[in-house]
Amino acid sequence: MADAIEKVSPLHALAEPGRFGDTSGEPGVGLSERLCDSLVQVQAWPDSISALKKAVKSVTGASIKPGNAVATKGDVVLMSTGPGRWLVEDETDDLEVRLRKAIGADIGAVTALTHARTVVSISGERCEWVLASGIALDFSADAFPVGTAKLSHHHEIGLTIHRTGDQAFDLYVVTSMVRSFWGWIARASAEVGYTVS
Amino acid sequence: MSGVRLTLRPGVGTSIDTDKTLTFSFDGKSYEGHVGDTLASALLANGVDIVARSFKYHRPRGIFSAGSEEPSALVTLRSGARQEPNIRATEIELYEGLEARSQNRWPSAKFDLMAINQLPGKAFAAGFYYKTFMGTPGMGTKFWWFCEQFIRRAAGLGKPTVDPDPDHYARMNAYCDVLVVGSGAAGIAAAKRAASAGARVILCDESAEAGGSLRSACEYLDGEAAQDWVKRELAALAEHENVRVLSRCTVQSMFDGETYLAIERVADHKLRPAPHEPRQRAWTIRTTSAVIATGAIERPMVFGGNDKPGVILADAARRYAREFGVSPGRSVAVFTNNDTGWLAARDMARCGVIITAIIDTRSDVGDAIREAGAETRATIHTGSAVLRAKGFQTLSAVEVADFNETTNTVGSNRQIVACDALAVSGGWSPAFHLTSQQGGKHLTSQQGGKPVWDSELQAFLPGEATSNWHGAGAMAGKFGLRQAFRSGEEAAVLALADCGLGEGESSVPEIEGDSIDYAPAPVFEVRSKHKAFVDLQHDVTADDVRLAHREGFVSVEHLKRYTTLGMATDQGKTSNVTGLAIMAEARDLPIPEVGTTRFRPPYTPVALGAVAGEKFGHLAAERLTPMHDWHVANRAGMYANGPWLRPESYNGPGETVEQAYIREARAVRESVGIVDVSTLGKIDVQGPDAVEFLNRVYSNGFAKLPVGKARYGLMLREDGFLFDDGTTWRLDEHRFLMTTTTAGAGRVMEHLEYHRDVVWPDLKVALTSVSDEWAGVALAGPKSRAVLENLFGAKPISNDQLPFMGVRELKLGGIDVLIARLSFSGELAYELYCGAHCGQGLWDALMEAGRPHRITPYGLEALSTLRIEKGHVAGPELNGRTTPHDLGLSGMVSTKKNFIGKALLQREALQSEDRLQLVAIKSVDGQRIRGGSHLVAGNRDEPGISQGHTTSTCFSPELNCYVSLALLERGKIRHGEKMFATNPVRSAHVAVEVVSPHMVDPKGERMHG
Known part of the structure; x- marks a missing residue:
């Protein structure tokens, strides 16, 4: 029998803590990375959206919000990623199983994406500037309010972006390309100075 | 020209800081300038008159303008890896240690041996290349190739460095309600008005200091000098929370959908960028509406020797005096056909410039203008024209003749006016380059419309806007500060309406200053026998334009290409309208009937690095597996x-x-190997109709695939050709995991989504890419089961519990592992999938468990070797031109159901036995079979025609010879035939035997064992 197998972040060798880039003033942004405990995609059929929303609420306790508003309750995060499709994140390790029980094939589909995404977080005064330098979204607070999520990409790299605060975003990055993405965001942050924690 | 620094006092040298002196070098000689100077103003202040040699004739050239329209003063800036040619001296901000060199000369700008090019004179006129090298008997293409190298050396611009660029470049995406391009009076008025209505505003200006013409204006605004007013207003705008002011930022391009590209020169005004600072930043600006307030460009007059150093645009001369405290000469004459030339003379005189003469083609000049002229104390020559500029290399005098406005001809009265600078004004051309970029009635995406000729202003104005932009100020033909402010606000109101916002507040200042008529007399050229230039940057003369007319190149597009008028790096900013006017006269047509060409993006030359942005080195993102x-x-x-x-x-x-x-590969056949297959495309297929969907997508049946089993499937395109292959695993009643080829994953996903969404929208099927969710590891070889037994115990891996093509989920080290018994190698083999973040842990566990069996990691080459030996097809055989029948996979084409590609697969031609069919070939004499070889019947001397070609080639350790899969005409019935695999490019002609593609374990006993 094998020893316990642990998750290893694809950024483990890159995201070394410290201060980088321009060090002449306060760092413009802070970067960090994390792996999800559970990240599951649920998608409803056109005639079962209400049923799926109920099922998600029964499992997570959180109610899906309209549009691209993110619902949060405790450690649960619900983000819309398309018509009738949401990402559900929490800190358990059996979310997929619970959702699959609640959402039968007649209601929708449940797909684990826990390993398919690696989360890169950016915060700080210049985070809008850094993100706008590579992602063609309007990051102003009016266009991208706190508590909303949007889908975009940095060149070929698909992104789900959740604004978690006035000056904070979580970016769910396709795992196999997260090193390329980290390379970009570190280069983009160097102009304003950044920390990695 | 002998430029000099004027006595600096209030109103003279408003843009420079005389307390701060900078040292720079030009052509290796050291000079001094001030903070705020441009290289051009500093060179003028130091009396440097010749700064360049012209493109074709190597004529000496000086500073001609004060902005981005500069056609002559192109220099090479910096050295080493940062060396950059063809930079306009008029736009280079002076910095300590600046290093610039003149270009296209040898040995120096003052003494250039290549000036010999002037001697052949008209031999080098328009069409020289065509006439000399094209179609001339005995002078074919090779002769042109021979001569081209010398011509290229003799004519041209500067040379770039070949070293890697040490700087980096950034990009930025910006969004706003109103983009204002240009920060002169119209731009500021528009920005203020838009901001007052709450609009998000971006104000861009190409200069270091925003303000446009206000920076050198003599007017007073609200009782304040224009320079002071503009500084205060810009500071207020920059503080406005809704306004972003971008200086040193040239809006280069207007695209569809209100999208603009601007290049910000972040660090070009420094010796080198600060650490981590980009050199330039490319802004992609998406706006709801735009106000284009890009001003106008002064036109020169065409006369003999009009390119001589010392001839300068009048408004540029005025700006040098006002902003930089520099006189373009010790004795300056002014030649004009409009009132602005007189005011330029007056303003220069007020700065201390000595004006010797004002020469105007018009006889009738208003009293106010005459008063302005009188203030200069210059000799006034109305109804006169400059016939030619005189001087050896630089200007020493002009020959003035009386001028008949009706006939546009000169009279016999001549006089020489001594001067070392001639400030010329031939009217103004609105700078509608941006809107023109999208022009053309035939284009559905037109934004700029066709330019409209204004006979009073003698200028083209931008056409009707068909998208959300609004012209303002001189760009829209609204000259003078009063019209500029008013039109800026009017444009802002229209832009605000585009945004659905209110009109905002008006704040036009009280203007105290001149009120003049900007319309010039319709004089573009004063004809003489001397060489007179229309396009200074490409050395196109007025005679070249007339030559083009005589030779039939009368269309403006033909004129442009035949003479290269307007095709240089400046896109003819100072020459296009004049060239058209000369052509119009030659054709005896009104100017608008001759037409005009269209400006293309970018507005000014752009560094390639700025376009590339942060994309350098490996141009695409790399996808890495967890075990990378x-x-x-x-x-x-x-x-x-x-x-x-x-x-x-x-x-x-x-x-x-x-x-x-x-x-x-040998280790796999003999014991066990391990390979990373995480890259395989993986698609989660779920839903009550998932099985029906798969049954329609694959050519073979999936309806009866039991839960816990996998099946190899073939996908066809609609046209019946093979598209992709892979295995699909049934995980439960309504859930499948589909695998695809590594390179084909994206296109398979698109194919599936298209059919799900468009063709069969009634099916309830969810498709999700899970390629990144799973790490995949394949174990192959006779000992692979033994390795798994070490980890999972014997029972779960037994043939009963996990038969061939069986799938099951097991636990390992606390994680879930999906195991499928599949074989690509032909050996007993398994694929194990787990969550990607645990992939390395799974790999380590398998390596440890395989250690007793000397487990060997293997890569793509061995993977390919194993499947070639087995006769399994992959990308080279699924090349878009093969059918299942071609590859011996007819048994996988269902005759009982419908599937994508079935109808067209049944075409007679695709069923023909004459098609290329899959075989294998073995090298007969041990020679290597080269990839890309063709199969022929004959020997090296007489190979005959190709009957097929190799697809996948390797050395087979199992057969101990080189082998290849191949596609051969009627290949299925030719096993045992002797042929040659020929590759003439690599001088290979190898004797081969055609054999069955199933070279190893044709009965499949190993993988079923």
């Missing part, structure tokens, strides 16, 4: 397979790739 670091640490040569990097082979010390893959 392990592969690299264990001597794997990494190989790009689609977007992924995969191990090619694990090369031992001194081992070649071929030696390595043979060792690896």
